[in-house]
Amino acid sequence: MSRIACLDVPALPLQVLRRDRPEWAGMPLAVVGDDRPQAPVLWTSQSAQRLGVRVGMRYASALGISRELRAAPVPEARIAEVRAELVGAMHRYSPRVEPDDERPGVIWIDPEGMVSLFGSLERWAQSIWGELGAHDLFGAVVVGFQRMRAWAIARTVRDARVIADADTEHRLAGRVSIARLDLPPELESALAVLGVATLDDFLALPPGELSVRFGPSASRLHALFSGVMREPMTPVIAAQPIAIEAELDPPDDDASRLLFCVKGALHALHRALEQRSLALAALDLTLTMEGGAAPHREVLRPARASRDATSVLELVRLRLDTISLPERVERIRLEAEPAPLEGTQLVLAAGTRRRDPDAATRGIARLRAAFGDEAVTRARLEDAWLPEHQFRWEPVRTIDVPRRAPDDDPRDPPLVRRLMPSPQPLPSDDAGRPVCVPPITEMSGPYRLQSGWWAHGVVRDYWYAERADGALLWMYRDAALDRWFVQGRID
Incomplete structure (x- = not known):
């Protein structure tokens, strides 16, 4: 037969949570549907089950059973x-x-x-x-x-x-x-x-x-x-990497000669992509050192997936100029992250445009190659309670042309709330009011924000404060610390 x-792998979402949160080792764990108090509990560890936490109950109810419970959502992705x-x-x-x-x-x-x-x-x-x-x-x-x-x-x-x-x-x-x-x-x-x-x-x-x-x-x-119904096996096909390796004999650490070796391997890599009708979305560059030193790995992403070996080679040159190798290189390996070939890549003449988003994207790719992937970032909004947690920084790879909404009036620009990297403390007077220079002339509030009641119990009273010089500050008083902080300002 x-x-x-x-x-x-039993309870895979729970195991993923345990692996992603090593600081929670030894604690009762649960996977919840999303990050809110009324989210349902989807998976529970054995220690959580022994405490009485059950699948289907609300996160807030589970915390009422045990304050030691640690829970977080695990995305399907x-x-x-x-x-x-x-x-x-x-x-x-x-x-x-x-x-x-x-x-x-x-x-x-x-x-x-x-x-x-x-x-x-x-x-x-x-x-x-x-x-x-x-x-x-x-x-x-x-x-x-x-x-x-x-x-x-x-x-x-x-x-x-x-x-x-x-x-x-x-x-x-x-x-x-x-x-x-x-x-x-x-x-x-x-x-x-x-x-x-x-x-x-x-x-x-x-x-x-x-x-x-x-x-x-x-x-x-x-x-x-x-055994009455037997399903045939439908195996998935293992993705074969598109990679090229080159030996350096003798080993070398000169950036110009390394770039020359990469150039030949890169053209061979692009020929392999052409045979499969694919484009290059990212280049994984691995440098193997002599003497048993740890390999050095770099991932370079061009402005858009393409077959332009010259622009990719320029990104490699910029990155090699910024890194310091501990030993000489004896082997270079290039692996391509493939992507479908877009129709726009086949256009011979793009025409004349007053603005060229691709030029900005190419510039960003050069900055990332020279200074690292975190050199150019933008804020991405997040669903969170505290203002300083309502965004995260993510790398920028493409530039979108800004478009004005139909109802926007250029004569009445919107107010912009600018957050500080971290709240700045302010002293207070005998009456408990905030003190700053120039002095505050008027305050509007409070607007209470209460969050984290299941963990830290954050309670803040937010105020809008106008200074004597006309600046409009956004500040809050922390109830637990009994202190004032400036969160940002309104422009």
């Missing part, structure tokens, strides 16, 4: 990123890898042909399980004969197992509690009323009556676990 391996990371790692152990469409923490792997490379299925499974630990995740690897039965066994172990025969797989899977099989809550509750406790109990139910009483999804699960 053909074999199938199941890699199961982040889960997909970690999952893609695992799928890429599994391609080192088999060319046929399939992530499960319904279960984010499950990956199916075909072990066919791997025994000749690893010596035995046991060593192959142990290698995969060790790879899981290298990614700071835990779970199980079970090599069986039937998909869903192998997964059921994987839900009960935390190591690598190779099932000897199909009868053993059938017996072990039949003992698994249905509570471990991630059934829909309504179906699990209904089966508990019927006294169905294990997978064997579930498979003993008549399939026809199961479909009539609980719907097609329950009938499909029955068919999958019983």
